[in-house]
Amino acid sequence: MLPLTDLRTKAMFASRAAVLKAMAHPSRLFILDRLSQREHCVQELTELIGADISTVSKHLAVLRNAGIVSDDKRGQQVWYSLRVPCVLRFFDCVETVLQGRG
Amino acid sequence: MLPLTDLRTKAMFASRAAVLKAMAHPSRLFILDRLSQREHCVQELTELIGADISTVSKHLAVLRNAGIVSDDKRGQQVWYSLRVPCVLRFFDCVETVLQGRG
DNA sequence: TCGATTCTTGGCGATATAGCCAAACGATGC
DNA sequence: GCATCGTTTGGCTATATCGCCAAGAATCGA
Numbered sequence: 001m002l003p004l005t006d007l008r009t010k011a012m013f014a015s016r017a018a019v020l021k022a023m024a025h026p027s028r029l030f031i032l033d034r035l036s037q038r039e040h041c042v043q044e045l046t047e048l049i050g051a052d053i054s055t056v057s058k059h060l061a062v063l064r065n066a067g068i069v070s071d072d073k074r075g076q077q078v079w080y081s082l083r084v085p086c087v088l089r090f091f092d093c094v095e096t097v098l099q100g101r102g
Numbered sequence: 103m104l105p106l107t108d109l110r111t112k113a114m115f116a117s118r119a120a121v122l123k124a125m126a127h128p129s130r131l132f133i134l135d136r137l138s139q140r141e142h143c144v145q146e147l148t149e150l151i152g153a154d155i156s157t158v159s160k161h162l163a164v165l166r167n168a169g170i171v172s173d174d175k176r177g178q179q180v181w182y183s184l185r186v187p188c189v190l191r192f193f194d195c196v197e198t199v200l201q202g203r204g
Numbered sequence: 205t206c207g208a209t210t211c212t213t214g215g216c217g218a219t220a221t222a223g224c225c226a227a228a229c230g231a232t233g234c
Numbered sequence: 235g236c237a238t239c240g241t242t243t244g245g246c247t248a249t250a251t252c253g254c255c256a257a258g259a260a261t262c263g264a
Binding site: 003004005009010013014015016017019020021023024025026027028029030033047048049050066067068083084086087089090091092093094095096097098100 | 105106107111112115116117118119121122123125126127128129130131132135149150151152168169170185186188189191192193194195196197198199200202
């Protein structure tokens with residue numbers, strides 16, 4: 001109903017876009033996929049991704065700031081887990097989009 | 103199972119991320135929301151969004167290239183419609199993420 | 205054919221993102 | 235205290251994105 005020139009509407013769509021933006025990276029999608037199975041520490045994810053640990057840490061910060069994952073520091077390790085499992089439902093639809101493109 | 107260092111796995115997550123990336127912008131989410139009601143031409147969307155028409159046209163190109171919307175040129179106008187309605191289910195989950203951050 | 209309308213494309217500057225290395229931080233163990 | 239391990243942060247360069255303006259392409263009416 002309301003146009004995007006409406007400030008409240010604009011803010012709402014900006015918030016939504018921020019969540020999707022946080023997910024819109026191969027490594028971060030991969031992280032969510034792993035976390036759907038069990039919690040992981042940064043080290044584990046770094047090995048699976050094959051990038052510098054500082055890079056992985058920053059990806060995790062993006063997901064955490066978006067509210068998608070939660071972190072739990074136990075000893076020297078920080079364990080990350082999926083906070084909002086419904087994001088996994090995205091995958092089904094995304095596959096639909098990809099197949100529709102042939 | 104497979105790490106992201108595996109090339110096929112990497113390509114798969116890159117494709118998925120590309121779809122989310124195409125959606126991850128306030129104006130583009132707004133466009134999807136409008137198209138969920140009915141098809142729109144570029145002009146209509148431009149008025150609702152309040153940006154330059156060239157900007158809106160480029161946003162539509164992003165959605166089209168991602169396979170999310172389809173275009174139909176009739177006369178001088180190009181009508182856009184939602185090709186993969188399941189993307190709308192994203193909104194529910196995104197709201198869940200946002201509320202979890204409250 | 206001419207002009208008007210609709211949309212797309214090219215190009216530009218400003219801003220944001222991704223990756224690495226290096227340094228800092230916090231917890232653990234000697 | 236000091237070294238070590240796991241993680242985060244700062245800084246840097248390279249690359250990508252966003253928005254506008256201007257120009258091009260396509261369609262229609264006069």
